[in-house]
Amino acid sequence: MSPGLFAQSLVLGVLTGGMYALMAAGLTLIFGVMKVINVAHAAMIVMGAYLSLTLFRHLGIDPLVSVVLLVPVFLGLGALVQWGVVNRLAERDITLTVLMTFGFAIILEGLQGAIWTSSYQGIKTAYSLESFRLFTLYVPVVRLISAGVSLVLLAGLYVMLTFTSLGRAIRATIQNRTAAQLVGVNVRLVTTISFAIGIAIAGAAGPLLGMLFTFYPATHWLWIGKLLAIVVLGGLGSLRGAFVAAMLLGIAEQVTSVTIALDWAPMIFYVFLFGVLVVRPQGLFGTVERQSL
Amino acid sequence: MRLERRLGQGWPLRRGWPWAGLVLLLLVPLVLPEGFYLDLLMFTFMYAAMSVGWDIMGGYAGYVSLGHVGFFGLGSYAAALLLVHLGLPVFITAPLVGLMASLLGAGLGFISLRTRGPAFVIVTLTFTYVAQLLMLDLKSVTGGSQGLFLPLLDLPANLVIVPFYYGMLALLVIAILVSIAIRRSKFGLGLIAIREDEGKAEASGVNTSLYKILAFAISVWFAGTAGALHAQYLNYVDPDLAFELIITLNLIIMSLFGSRGIVWGPVLGAFILYPLSAYLVFLVPSRVAGQVHLAALGIVLVLVVMFLPDGLIRSYQGWRTKRPKDARPLEARASIVETTG
Numbered sequence: 001m002s003p004g005l006f007a008q009s010l011v012l013g014v015l016t017g018g019m020y021a022l023m024a025a026g027l028t029l030i031f032g033v034m035k036v037i038n039v040a041h042a043a044m045i046v047m048g049a050y051l052s053l054t055l056f057r058h059l060g061i062d063p064l065v066s067v068v069l070l071v072p073v074f075l076g077l078g079a080l081v082q083w084g085v086v087n088r089l090a091e092r093d094i095t096l097t098v099l100m101t102f103g104f105a106i107i108l109e110g111l112q113g114a115i116w117t118s119s120y121q122g123i124k125t126a127y128s129l130e131s132f133r134l135f136t137l138y139v140p141v142v143r144l145i146s147a148g149v150s151l152v153l154l155a156g157l158y159v160m161l162t163f164t165s166l167g168r169a170i171r172a173t174i175q176n177r178t179a180a181q182l183v184g185v186n187v188r189l190v191t192t193i194s195f196a197i198g199i200a201i202a203g204a205a206g207p208l209l210g211m212l213f214t215f216y217p218a219t220h221w222l223w224i225g226k227l228l229a230i231v232v233l234g235g236l237g238s239l240r241g242a243f244v245a246a247m248l249l250g251i252a253e254q255v256t257s258v259t260i261a262l263d264w265a266p267m268i269f270y271v272f273l274f275g276v277l278v279v280r281p282q283g284l285f286g287t288v289e290r291q292s293l
Numbered sequence: 294m295r296l297e298r299r300l301g302q303g304w305p306l307r308r309g310w311p312w313a314g315l316v317l318l319l320l321v322p323l324v325l326p327e328g329f330y331l332d333l334l335m336f337t338f339m340y341a342a343m344s345v346g347w348d349i350m351g352g353y354a355g356y357v358s359l360g361h362v363g364f365f366g367l368g369s370y371a372a373a374l375l376l377v378h379l380g381l382p383v384f385i386t387a388p389l390v391g392l393m394a395s396l397l398g399a400g401l402g403f404i405s406l407r408t409r410g411p412a413f414v415i416v417t418l419t420f421t422y423v424a425q426l427l428m429l430d431l432k433s434v435t436g437g438s439q440g441l442f443l444p445l446l447d448l449p450a451n452l453v454i455v456p457f458y459y460g461m462l463a464l465l466v467i468a469i470l471v472s473i474a475i476r477r478s479k480f481g482l483g484l485i486a487i488r489e490d491e492g493k494a495e496a497s498g499v500n501t502s503l504y505k506i507l508a509f510a511i512s513v514w515f516a517g518t519a520g521a522l523h524a525q526y527l528n529y530v531d532p533d534l535a536f537e538l539i540i541t542l543n544l545i546i547m548s549l550f551g552s553r554g555i556v557w558g559p560v561l562g563a564f565i566l567y568p569l570s571a572y573l574v575f576l577v578p579s580r581v582a583g584q585v586h587l588a589a590l591g592i593v594l595v596l597v598v599m600f601l602p603d604g605l606i607r608s609y610q611g612w613r614t615k616r617p618k619d620a621r622p623l624e625a626r627a628s629i630v631e632t633t634g
Contacts, residue, residue, distance in 0.1 A: 037411050039359070039418060085599065095357055096598050098414055099545065102359055103594035106542060110588025118584065217584070221538075225419040232415060263430050270423045277404050277412055 004136060009254035011137050017250025018147030019212065022154055023205045023223070024230040024242040026198035032174035032237035033194040034090055036097045040104035041202055042223035047108055048074065048206015049215050050116055053123050063123050063207035067149060074203025078196035087192060105220065112217040123210040146208040153204055154243065157197070161239070170194050174237055222266060229269035233276050235286025244284060311469075318462055322455050331454045335526075337567040338461035339519050343540075344547040344559030345468035346515030351545070352554035353481060354508045355488030356406070360417030361544050363424040364394040364513040366535035368520025370428055373441045373530045383443075383525035384460065387518050394517025395510040402506035409491055425536040440531025443524060457526045461519070465560075468515050472556045475511070484508055488554070542590050543567070549597050552604030561605060 027041045052066040061069070081104075090097045130141040161167035172180035173190045181187045209215065209223075230249055234241025249269060257265035276283060322331060343361065351357045371390045375381045405416035428435045435441065446453055475481040483504045486494035495501045524530045543566070544559075551562030570586075577585050601608065 031411070035411070037414050037418075039414075085595075089598065093602070095355060096602055098359075098411075099357060099549075100595055100598045102542075102545075103591045103598065106538070106591030106594065107588050108591075110584045110586070110591055113584030114588060218538075221422045225422050228415050228419060236411065266426060267423070267430075270419060273419060274404055274416070277416065281408055281410075281412060 005258060006255070008137055009258050010251055011134075011139060012143065013251030013254040014247055015139075015143040015147040015250075016212070016254070017247040018150040019205065019208050020226065020230055020250050021243045021246035022150035022201060022208070024227045024234070024246055025154060025157060025239055026201035026205075027227050028231040028234065028237055028239060028242045029170075029201075030195055030198040031231065032239075033170065033177075033191045034086075034097070036086075036090060036094055036101065037228070038198070039098065039101040039224065040108060041101075041198075042220035042227060043105040043108040043112075044074070044199060044202040045205050045209055045223060046215055046217070046220045047112065048203045049123070049210030050112055050121070050206075052207035052210050053116075053121055056123055056125070062125060063211050064145065064149065066207045067204050070203040070206060071200045075196050075200035078199025079192055081199075082192045082195035086195065087188065090191075105224075109217045109220060116217070118217050120214045120216050121210075122214040123207065125211065128211065142211045146212055149208060150205070153201065157201070157239070166190075166193065225273070226266070226269045229273035229276075231283075233272055233283050235283030238283070238285040241283055241285030315466065319459075322458055326451065328451065328454055331458050333568060333571055335454065335458045335461045336571070337563055338458075338465045339523065340543055340547060340567050341560045341563035342461065342465040342468040343515050343519050344544045344551075344563050345465070345472050345556070346512045347544040348512075348548045348553060348559045349472060349475060349484075350505075350509050350512035351548055352552075352558065353475065353484040353488065354505055355554075356413050356505060356509070357545065358417040358509070358512070359414060359541060359545075360420040361513065361516045362536055362538060362540040363417075363421035364398065364516040365520035365523070365540055366421070366428070366530075366532075367397065367424050368394050368517035369524035369530045369535040370435060370441075371517075372521030373443050373524045374434070376443055376525070377441060383521055384456065387460070387521040390521040391514040391518030394520075395514045398513035399506055399510040402509040406505040406509065407502045421536055421538070421541070425532050428535070429532045436531075438532060440529055440534070443528045443530070445528055446525070454526075457522060460522050464515065464518060464522070469556060469560065471511065475508075476556055480504065480507070485554070539587065539590060542587075542594065543570075546590065546594050546597060549594075549604055550601065552606035552608075555604070555606050558604050558606050 023042075023045055027038060030036065030038045030041070048070050051070060052061075052063045055061040055066045055069070056063055086097060086100065089100060125142075127141050132139055132141070161171060169180070169185045169190045170193070172183070172185055173187050173194070177187055180190075213219075226249070230245045231242050233249065234243070234245035249272060252268050252272070253265050256268045318334070321334065325331070343365070347358060347361055368387075368390045371393055372383045372386055375386045375390070376383055401416055401420060405412040429437055431437075446456070448456075475484070483494065483499040483501075486497070486499055487501050487504060491501055520535070524535070527534070547562030547566050548559040549562070550566060551560065552558030570590075573589075574582060574586060603611065
């Protein structure tokens, strides 16, 4: 692999990785506060892509505008679903909660197929195929935009988690739910808010996914696999870890597709996923789960 | 101890009705040789057998697998390849294909079951997709998206279904006997201890990792074997057909609906739900039938999880004995669900 080609893969990998980081952030945040894998996370992202596609086709609304429109909608829906359904169950039984999110994923997939058919779709804007050259490197505009939007949103999330009292409460709940409750954090409310933020991020990532990739209802199985690889490599519940892992895997994916074959690029995620689980189940930035008797 | 005496005593079925049911089902093809009913019953047996298998892991040990169809699909492919390349008939290779699935299950179990936590859900969830991707990408062996055609069985058209009917029935009988044997063994007690409180189970000497891995390996044997038979039944495999998500979903719903962790729970679930869903599929316009079917099953799963998490049998038992009201599902009762950070 020539240095030029490697530099090119690096650029594409980092730009794609930025969006992966955004998609994984919601998943790892929800796991952090609830200790539940939201199986429906990728299905919700794909739902965002479909909604953005419809807004674009019928009302001419640019996908970047629909990012702004979808965030409050998904925030509200996330809060509603968490408060109304998930929370009641999650406090009783984590296994059943996972099954419930599995059910949500299936419902979303079926709905998308019934509404938008199961054929491939993509959001093609006027600037979809634009690109420019930076020295010898080829930079597609949509990838740059989606990475930029992702970074802005992730920075916002970071600031919120680090500097606000809500952020402190969320971090406390992630670290130790019982202790957080003992020092006066309303963990149920914090859980609902965190879940809603996670879903809102999924909604924001939807239009970006739709601009960069083709999608169909069942694509969420591919994406949940990629996202799980990212959050497991980064350490479940760790946002910083998810960011680093997203970049690493974004680059690894590009390198694989150039050096081996495009078909095999998704496989690199699973190689990492299974490898990490064997070698270091807590991931790069995770903590070893203590087992209480 | 009284419990031990109860567990040790009696050959599998003390009551007569399961044997009577078996004799009836054995006679069906002689009395009612119509393809439609045999087909319906055969698929019911297939789902029931796989659900009983799923329940060994999901019900006894309390670890829900989201990837059983991965083993079903790989079983289909393995049987198809053995037949196409080596000429080995599926009815002979099917149990061996199941063993291959078990080995693979043990491997995945080794990756994901040595610790507690979400690794098992993650691995089983992604495994199906990996398996499907592999079958799609290994074009030279599997034919990629073209799929593989299997030679037909040398039987008159109206009799072709009969060996599959008895094959799936045999699989179901084996599943029930294995499930009963596990339920009455020390191994089964260990699995239930894991479900109730894994920490305490480990502290009291249960080799939890080994038990879980073994349970998973047994659990997927049924999916692999059923997949092998199913491939020959259709005479065809392709990546979409072999890894149909609906299969995993059906197993989960059937086990939950009937009652998890009870031998007859998944059987009851399959015998009620499969014929029902086969009938309901006719009512939906075929243009959207697949999608609506999927969404409807998702809704059923969410509803069962919310309103009938204990399943029919356990709910009925609870209602009959009028035990003190405890709305929590079974595994939450004995254990303290506590997350540590």
